[in-house]
Amino acid sequence: MILIGDVREKLKQLPDQSVHCVVTSPPYWGLRDYGTALWDGGDPECDHMSDKRGSRFATPVSKKQGRNIGSGTASRRDCDCGAMRIDNPIGMEDTPEQFVANMVEVFREVWRVLRDDGTLWLNLGDSYSGSGKGPAGNLGATHNERWLEHKHSAIVPNGLKPKDLVGIPWRVAFALQAEGWYLRQDIIWHKPNPMPESVTDRCTKSHEYIFLLSKSRQYYFDNEAIKEPSTQLGKTNIRFGGTKYGDSDDPKHATKSGNEYTDSGTRNKRDVWTVTTRPFKGAHYATFPPQLIEPCILAGCPPDGTVLDPFFGSGTTGLVAQQHGRNWIGCELNPVYAEMAAKRIKDAEPQPKLFN
Numbered sequence: 001m002i003l004i005g006d007v008r009e010k011l012k013q014l015p016d017q018s019v020h021c022v023v024t025s026p027p028y029w030g031l032r033d034y035g036t037a038l039w040d041g042g043d044p045e046c047d048h049m050s051d052k053r054g055s056r057f058a059t060p061v062s063k064k065q066g067r068n069i070g071s072g073t074a075s076r077r078d079c080d081c082g083a084m085r086i087d088n089p090i091g092m093e094d095t096p097e098q099f100v101a102n103m104v105e106v107f108r109e110v111w112r113v114l115r116d117d118g119t120l121w122l123n124l125g126d127s128y129s130g131s132g133k134g135p136a137g138n139l140g141a142t143h144n145e146r147w148l149e150h151k152h153s154a155i156v157p158n159g160l161k162p163k164d165l166v167g168i169p170w171r172v173a174f175a176l177q178a179e180g181w182y183l184r185q186d187i188i189w190h191k192p193n194p195m196p197e198s199v200t201d202r203c204t205k206s207h208e209y210i211f212l213l214s215k216s217r218q219y220y221f222d223n224e225a226i227k228e229p230s231t232q233l234g235k236t237n238i239r240f241g242g243t244k245y246g247d248s249d250d251p252k253h254a255t256k257s258g259n260e261y262t263d264s265g266t267r268n269k270r271d272v273w274t275v276t277t278r279p280f281k282g283a284h285y286a287t288f289p290p291q292l293i294e295p296c297i298l299a300g301c302p303p304d305g306t307v308l309d310p311f312f313g314s315g316t317t318g319l320v321a322q323q324h325g326r327n328w329i330g331c332e333l334n335p336v337y338a339e340m341a342a343k344r345i346k347d348a349e350p351q352p353k354l355f356n
Helices: 007-013 098-111 145-152 168-178 290-300 316-323 334-342
Strands: 002-004 019-024 039-040 115-122 181-191 207-214 252-254 259-263 272-274 306-307 325-332
Touching: 002 007, 007 098, 007 325, 039 098, 039 115, 039 168, 039 334, 098 168, 115 168, 145 259, 168 252, 259 325, 272 325, 306 316, 316 325
Parallel strands: 002 325, 019 115, 019 306, 181 272, 306 325
Antiparallel strands: 115 207, 181 207, 252 259
């Protein structure tokens, strides 16, 4: 099922320790607006209320709120038309510290609904501190884009300098560790087809992190389900000389300790996952490649268990969970994206249910 609304409220509807595994990718800090803006006052004909560039779900609230911002001094949340953005979506915080605090709040509730033997697989991307040049060079953009650029180009919080890598993934990971989560592993998602970048003073970014966290020292983890083909049998080990496990090409041979073993043709999955990004014909900006989260679900959730994605987006977590015989629950702030996710997995049984 899909719960529509702010994840900080919707998770409260779920019982304690009711899910086996959580696989999710929260909105990245300061990178984009996912189209849920609430604006107060201003000109209803302004493009901040239009259907352009991901802002088509913006909702005028001035009549309900009875507020009139007028034409006073503009702030980072103001539009030139006099409108003020009054919602506080995750990812649009003024500072990294505020974003981390919101993440901690969300995952406190995730902790409650996750079983004691459950795991959290958390994908987070990073971003750079703004250039400080402001919005003047982007006059052709919609208001939402100009607001977003100004908001994060003018902010240099707590020692961050223009062009600094913010370090959001590790800030969140360490904050969750301090909250009591076990930070078990940092998995590298290597992208063979990364987004092109025009930078000339650093390398093009081609990876993101997936953090594996748990509530307990011992937890459910199906290592066998995600083993990968072995590539070591018969290969030369330069450091020790000869083959790695002895001089015989037979699958049954001696280990370095002298004990015999039979090569099964598989090995433990490594912590660098090479997965190509894939476009999604729907309108959602960011989608998990199914191949990326398949190991998370297979290793982290038992058959017929339940997977939770607090930031459901286009519904890939639910799609993959259902394909592998797992139940799923998603939370999504944007009702249009929730409908999109439901349609994407409409052929599955039972049909996904939407709850406001």
